[in-house]
Amino acid sequence: MAELxxxxxxxxxxxxxxxxxxxHNRTARGLHGRIFTSHDRAGEARLSSRLGLEQxxxxxxxxxxxxxxxxxxxxxxxxxxxxxxxxxxxxxxxxVDQLAQVVDDLQLDVFAFGIxxxxxxxxxxxxxxxxxxxxxTHVLQVESLCWCGRRATHNARTEDGVMVVEGEVIVVGDxxxxxxxxxxxxxVGYEVLCRMHHRRRMTAARAHAVALGVDPLPFG
Ligand SMILES: Nc1ncnc2c1ncn2[C@@H]1O[C@H](COP(=O)(O)OP(=O)(O)O)[C@@H](O)[C@H]1O
Ligand SMILES: Cc1cn([C@H]2C[C@H](O)[C@@H](COP(=O)(O)O)O2)c(=O)[nH]c1=O
Numbered sequence: 001m002a003e004l005x006x007x008x009x010x011x012x013x014x015x016x017x018x019x020x021x022x023x024h025n026r027t028a029r030g031l032h033g034r035i036f037t038s039h040d041r042a043g044e045a046r047l048s049s050r051l052g053l054e055q056x057x058x059x060x061x062x063x064x065x066x067x068x069x070x071x072x073x074x075x076x077x078x079x080x081x082x083x084x085x086x087x088x089x090x091x092x093x094x095x096v097d098q099l100a101q102v103v104d105d106l107q108l109d110v111f112a113f114g115i116x117x118x119x120x121x122x123x124x125x126x127x128x129x130x131x132x133x134x135x136x137t138h139v140l141q142v143e144s145l146c147w148c149g150r151r152a153t154h155n156a157r158t159e160d161g162v163m164v165v166e167g168e169v170i171v172v173g174d175x176x177x178x179x180x181x182x183x184x185x186x187x188v189g190y191e192v193l194c195r196m197h198h199r200r201r202m203t204a205a206r207a208h209a210v211a212l213g214v215d216p217l218p219f220g
């Protein structure tokens with residue numbers, strides 16, 4: 001039986017790497033897949049991993065129809081055994097419904113990868129629909145860590161180094177390392193945090209400033 005599988009984890013937990021590995025292992029066994037992504041950091045129609053692997057992919061915008069795409073390809077004689085769908089948090093709920101239809105009515109496996117919540121700790125619509133519809137939801141095994149050492153569960157956004165909780169939901173960007181932050185805090189960056197430090201808006205830089213006594217605790 002074909003399945004709709006959803007693999008989720010914070011930013012930098014290895015989802016894109018697993019997406020590329022999933023495709024690689026199936027291609028190596030003679031299966032034929034299609035790779036999809038949306039707003040990848042490497043640019044349009046690319047699926048990239050921080051480990052340096054990158055692949056061409058089909059860009060999914062809001063008007064893209066998975067069901068129509070697959071049916072058109074199969075009707076034209078193409079062979080498709082599975083779909084790999086990265087950055088699935090950016091897909092619309094209807095697109096996730098189309099993926100479920102592809103699984104049920106065409107018996108193709110669908111492997112979807114994405115973060116669950118945005119910088120405000122609200123579910124992305126695509127991820128919410130995946131949790132509702134997936135046959136299996138897997139949380140990635142490689143744990144990202146908060147600066148305090150706890151498991152990171154939340155994605156924080158920073159603007160000029162300061163954590164923000166208001167703004168556009170989609171802003172493509174990357175995790176900023178401590179070393180990068182020390183030299184230059186980018187306009188928009190991301191940092192993974194545990195829930196407590198996300199609630200308290202306590203990024204690594206802020207914790208450092210508090211420890212040095214130059215920043216008050218965020219109470220009141
Ligand atoms: N220099 C490095 N050496 C080893 N592993 C790394 C390095 N840089 C990133 N990683 C690992 O790469 C993974 C992030 O990969 P990626 O697939 O891009 O994540 P995601 O798609 O979840 O954001 C993490 O598991 C991280 O530990
Ligand atoms: C939290 C959050 C993230 N994004 C963007 C930032 C990145 O471009 C991607 C996540 O990619 P990854 O492969 O999982 O690292 O999503 C966003 O647009 N809005 C957010 O709230």
